Amino acid sequence: EVQLVESGGGLVQAGGSLRISCAASGFTSEDYVIGWFRQGPGKEREGISYISSVDGSTYYAEAVKGRFTISRDIAKNTVYLQMNSLKPEDTADYYCAAGPADAVTTALSTGEYDYWGQGTQVTVSS
Numbered sequence: 001e002v003q004l005v006e007s008g009g010g011l012v013q014a015g016g017s018l019r020i021s022c023a024a025s026g027f028t029s030e031d032y033v034i035g036w037f038r039q040g041p042g043k044e045r046e047g048i049s050y051i052s053s054v055d056g057s058t059y060y061a062e063a064v065k066g067r068f069t070i071s072r073d074i075a076k077n078t079v080y081l082q083m084n085s086l087k088p089e090d091t092a093d094y095y096c097a098a099g100p101a102d103a104v105t106t107a108l109s110t111g112e113y114d115y116w117g118q119g120t121q122v123t124v125s126s
Contacts, residue, residue: 006094006120007020008020009094009120009122011125014126019083021081023076032101033113034072036094036096040089047108050104067085088124090124096116097110098113098114
């Protein structure tokens with residue numbers, strides 16, 4: 001059974017940085033993508049980044065490009081999201097999700113992902 005566990009959320013001031021983690025386990029296939037999504041208060045869940053287990057390729061939504069960096073530690077089966085220059089509008093619950101590499105696209109659509117973590121809360125104060 002695939003399990004995804006996020007951690008590292010918290011309260012940070014605007015302009016600050018935070019790194020959140022997604023520990024993954026239970027994959028039976030090596031070809032998958034881990035994506036990060038977020039859902040702010042009163043907003044729909046939006047995809048912000050992904051990283052592929054196949055070749056390590058990454059993708060970022062415009063809202064976070066240049067500020068957020070996704071990376072992975074293969075030995076630890078963990079994916080990280082380093083968030084810099086945080087803004088109050090980055091406040092949200094952040095979720096990691098996993099989907100098959102041959103189904104995930106740059107649309108970062110929630111429907112492309114089969115497994116989800118429980119989320120971690122990030123609050124950016126102004």
